[in-house]
Amino acid sequence: AQTIHQWPVAEIKAVGSPLSLGCTIKGKSSPNLYWYWQATGGTLQQLFYSITVGQVESVVQLNLSASRPKDDQFILSTEKLLLSHSGFYLCAWRLGVNTGQLYFGEGSKLTVL
């Protein structure tokens, strides 16, 4: 069975500090991976997606970056956090490219003060 694990579960960070959020998928080789962001009470906005190791496509510019250093790992980061980065970050994987459902992780809650 496939499992998806996100870390950390929650972070409280200062404006201007760096951030790194991680996601690991087990039990599925070469998954399509996604990062989504959800403001409090808001909808889900796709940030990045990756089809293969080393390749990441940006969907929305939010002063964030993503990397895929391993087949089963997806990292979201920034060197300087903004207040607007607060929210819920969700990693997801997908079977098919355009028709398959998304399987989400439990999410990482980020509070920027």
Place this chain on the structure above:
Amino acid sequence: GDSVTQTEGQVALSEEDFLTIHCNYSASGYPTLFWYVQYPGEGPQLLFRASRDKEKGSSRGFEATYDKGTTSFHLRKASVQESDSAVYYCALSDPTSSFSKLVFGQGTSLSVVP
């Protein structure tokens, strides 16, 4: 671009009430449509999906029918329970999308009281 519109932002019901959450979409291609449910502090999980006109998706007593004519995929349940309280998202996946994007609606927060 592709978009999904959910009419209701918040819905408050009593147990055994009938639920309807309206979802309309706009897409250039022939999208697959989804309903996701999200409980507090968790990631969204799929309720069901439909990929053809007139196809009905269903799960846990919820159902929706793909209607290409009215570009709709309304969520319905005949009798809601307190445990159905959650946020519901309608979403679409457009096969003509250049970057494999799943577009979500704004979400509808359902609160069911006993």
